[in-house]
Amino acid sequence: MLNSREEVLSLTKQLVGINSIVNTEGEMVIAHSLYTLLASYPYFAENQKNLVLEQTIDDYHERYNVLAFVKGTKKSSNRTVILMGHTDTVGVGDFNQLYEYAFSPDEWMDILKNEEIPNTAREQLDSGDWLFGRGALDMKSGLSSHLFLLKYYSEHPEELEGNLVLVAECDEEDSSNGILSALKTLKKWKKEHQFEYVAAINADFVAPRYEGDKNRYVYKGTVGKLLPSFFVTGAETHVGAAFEGLDPNFVIAELTRQLSYNPELCNEAHGEVTVPPVSLKQIDLKPAYDVQTALSAFAYYNFFLHSWTPKDVLEIVTKQADIAFQNAIKIYEERYQRFCEVSGQKFQPVSWKPRVITYEEMDQMLKLTHGNTYTNHMQEFKYDLLNDETLDIRMYAARVVEEAWKWMEDKNPTIIVFNSSLYSPRIEITGKNENENVLIEALEKAVEDIQPSYEYPIVVKNFYPYISDMSFMALSDDDKDLAPVADNNPSWGSKFFVNYQDIRDINVPVINIGPYGMDAHKKLERMEMTYSLEIVPNLTNKVILTILNKG
Known part of the structure; x- marks a missing residue:
């Protein structure tokens, strides 16, 4: 297993330290900071065209995505895995006068030691294995896991058969302008570099599904949403x-x-x-x-x-x-x-x-x-x-x-x-084609291999239960079933438009392997470090290697 804990923790604290609340200037700040970080890696200094900072398209806010890719040298292959994660967070109004500490995990946890908080949160805080702060769970630790893997393979491309693409997108918490803009770059790279997109791995948070639930979930596909x-x-x-x-x-x-x-x-x-x-x-x-x-x-x-x-x-x-x-x-x-x-x-x-x-x-x-x-x-x-x-x-x-x-x-x-809003398509991963079969087998094998290293059950489910940018990596609906999205949206073509053909053009099966924690979008947002910083990167890595080695 890769020794990931300290580096992913350091990246997580660095990202949490940037106030990147959706629809604020912070989304620009974190994108530029992330770009600068990746540009400092020797691989991207030598391969500058493999890293881009791009402003979103047809957006009412100025904000940016960061996209990068590493080409493996172990064996020539066009097979490509997309790693995706969002850089924005929800607001911090619930922190009231302590809102500044939302972005300083260590200081925030010191404050919480003297606050009245629920017993479960108290036990987790005292354990030393939980990190509190806005975005620690949703989803800067997940993005940090992806960054760790991208850096690792940028330093060891000889271990990689195929290619890794990172999409660090903005605006997941509101209207998904980030991923919808990023699709166009993914399409361009597909043509320019002959990338064969075979799977996408999101790293959004996972949480207990009921009181006393000890499972850590990974998901094939995602729920859809209409308004x-x-x-x-x-x-x-x-x-x-x-x-x-x-x-x-x-x-x-x-x-x-x-x-x-x-x-x-x-x-x-x-x-x-x-x-x-x-x-x-x-x-x-x-x-x-x-x-x-x-x-x-x-x-x-x-x-x-x-x-x-x-x-x-x-x-x-x-x-x-x-x-x-x-x-x-x-x-x-x-x-x-x-x-x-x-x-x-x-x-x-x-x-x-x-x-x-x-x-x-x-x-x-x-x-x-x-x-x-x-x-x-x-x-x-x-x-x-x-x-x-x-x-x-x-x-x-x-x-x-x-x-x-x-x-x-x-x-x-x-x-x-x-x-009156965005349609987030549902995605079912059923094994209906070769890419889905390979992805399902890779995920199940990775869970089987990693489970002995972790005390709680890692459980595979079919639908990620929260809205995420996973929805925009594949499309199950035909034109007839999709037509009401546009025909019955009064904003369509004026204030709002989605080119669903971009999704069809990528059309890659997607899973979610993300950090585990509790109270996302709440004052006591927190993530468990052992699972999130150690298990998640290694579970993701095993899936990547199995998929790319199928070429």
Whole structure:
């Protein structure tokens, strides 16, 4: 086994020491620092074209990826393994006035010794085998493992049969602009150097899946994610005459009750089940206070998938929205009737009927009705809306739907279903081709070889359960199943666009071998050093060598 612990720990502390919160200047700083570090290695000083610092494409922030490759000399081979990991982190608002220590692990752990923290965290802190700090787990220790291996083979290319490519990408924690830009460089290198990409290895964090779980997981493939979004219109009224209108907040509340935590919306594949959807935003779109009910409301929900396509999900959530709308009107009518009984007012049967349409359906309807007048107006509106820097792609999409709704002649209450964010494709590694077979066998053999060196079980699972840039290394959906991603995203082509063909052009099976720890994205984020600094690099190395030696 490679003696990796001290060097990977040193690299981890160095990277954690750089504040690289997503969508801040820190993403530039860490990329330049990483580039400078790699450029100092003799191999890259002699092979300068093998190392690049590249700004992301079509991005609203200035930030950079670092990409590098080492060509093995043991035997001439085009077989190439991609090592990938992100350089950004989430924010540190949860650290409050101690936020500066989030990036200084040793000082932060000294502070924690005198803080009230949970017993498990206390025991781990006192053990001396855990490192605390923002990014220590997610995922600077994983990236450091990759850096260690890249440096090792840059010094020992005679031990490498084939090639290693490193992708250290920015913006994983928000919109994946980093990996989507890096795909273009990977395509270019594929052509220029005849690289045959046969596998990708991500090093994102892994964690216990339940209380008392002692397993350390490695994953073949990854969960996918969509963000089904809903624009809900009601019938406005003065609150003093509440039953003369329909509050869209009431409808959207029922929609959340129908979708959030609903086990029927879990997607099972290969014996593994996604967690159900949960609400990530729920608001009305009133700009200011008055005593009129809101005209419209907006919500979106996290939606994980293992085997469902975007087309499947659109059909599923549209059906769920219809159920929620029916329930909302039924409850409304029952409460209205009871109110009339206690108040002595005359009950009038409710005339509204559930109406659920997709954004694509509404857009086509309006194009047929209003022609170029509508189309030109919306193009101009979208262009002007780009000047509002307060809008992320999700709120931008909501505003586009809101504007299009103004053109609808039938203003009866409606739920409009659309996508307002990035689609992260699911990846299933099943052995359906030679590269997948080789990767599965290499992973299983590596785990078998390494397990005796580590006390806790190392368990192989099928789907990495968190959103990561793994999703953009392969694509399972055909064009028909993928079409709703663009056709039902109001931001598509203006504020937002993904060239999924770039993913098809790389199309490499991907696994995750990452650091183990707890409380990622939280104040007590921490990683176990023995597994993360010793087992992870050696497990990854064995997979690399087995794959490349298959040539």
